[in-house]
Amino acid sequence: MPAKTRHNLLLILAFFMDLKNTIDLQHLPRHIAIIMDGNGRWAKEKGEDRLFGHFHGVESVRNIVEGCAELGIQYLTLYAFSTENWDRPQHEVTGLMELLVDTIKKEVPVLNKNNIRLHVIGDIGMLPESARDQLNEALQETGSNTGLNLIMALSYSSRWELVNAVKNIAADVQAGKVQPANITQDTLQQYLSTSQFPDPELMIRTSGEYRISNFLLYQLAYAELYFTNTRWPDFRKDNLYEAIIDFQGRERRFGKTGEQVKTN
Ligand code: IPE
Numbered sequence: 625m626p627a628k629t630r631h632n633l634l635l636i637l638a639f640f641m642d643l644k645n646t647i648d649l650q651h652l653p654r655h656i657a658i659i660m661d662g663n664g665r666w667a668k669e670k671g672e673d674r675l676f677g678h679f680h681g682v683e684s685v686r687n688i689v690e691g692c693a694e695l696g697i698q699y700l701t702l703y704a705f706s707t708e709n710w711d712r713p714q715h716e717v718t719g720l721m722e723l724l725v726d727t728i729k730k731e732v733p734v735l736n737k738n739n740i741r742l743h744v745i746g747d748i749g750m751l752p753e754s755a756r757d758q759l760n761e762a763l764q765e766t767g768s769n770t771g772l773n774l775i776m777a778l779s780y781s782s783r784w785e786l787v788n789a790v791k792n793i794a795a796d797v798q799a800g801k802v803q804p805a806n807i808t809q810d811t812l813q814q815y816l817s818t819s820q821f822p823d824p825e826l827m828i829r830t831s832g833e834y835r836i837s838n839f840l841l842y843q844l845a846y847a848e849l850y851f852t853n854t855r856w857p858d859f860r861k862d863n864l865y866e867a868i869i870d871f872q873g874r875e876r877r878f879g880k881t882g883e884q885v886k887t888n
Pocket residue numbers: 660661662663664665666704705706709720831
């Protein structure tokens with residue numbers, strides 16, 4: 625049966641049965657990346673302060689991390705705070721940092737219980753000391769877990785990461801450790817903050833915005849992009865399942881023709 629027909633059939637089936645059961649567990653994305661967007665608008669729509677939205681967004685993080693771990697997803701990257709987000713009003717930035725410290729403190733036992741290993745990518749030096757300390761403790765305490773790898777992008781931006789990589793490559797060239805003629809895509813990959821992780825196959829953005837906002841520009845080269853109008857604080861496991869089912873209906877061609885990649 626053609627992949628498209630099978631996918632449409634699965635979506636119809638999904639209306640009548642448990643969405644989770646329609647996921648093909650043999651073809652899960654290894655790595656899912658999410659731009660968790662829409663907290664502020666969600667709060668405003670309820671007549672509340674933007675921080676109220678961030679606070680409720682944590683519940684979605686818990687739910688989605690649990691959902692990914694249950695499915696057996698190996699890597700989940702969550703865009704929690706961008707380099708550009710530092711320019712938001714002081715009240716919001718401070719509130720977000722406090723929420724971060726508080727959440728990490730609370731969640732470490734849950735991560736350990738579920739065998740989840742925490743990683744962080746981003747300009748961590750920009751974070752307040754209390755947040756950095758909490759993070760380092762959490763990285764250590766979850767360091768030997770072997771289940772889901774949860775990668776938090778904090779004070780992260782792709783352009784920051786690429787500039788950083790170029791600086792480090794240049795320094796290694798100057799030190800004679802790297803020959804310019806030998807630089808390949810693999811070399812560049814090793815200098816990125818994601819060097820230990822495979823590229824995401826599925827990127828989800830919530831809240832109806834259709835842009836990448838400086839997130840994993842290099843790593844998303846061949847990711848399937850999924851956009852939903854659902855605001856992040858409303859995003860739950862069923863929304864994740866829908867995104868994965870949609871992903872499983874896509875034909876990933878990597879520059880080849882449809883005929884070349886067809887398997888059925
Ligand atoms: C995403 O929600 C969370 C962060 C960027 C920290 P927003 O705060 O961007 O919410 P909107 O996009 O303004 O609704």
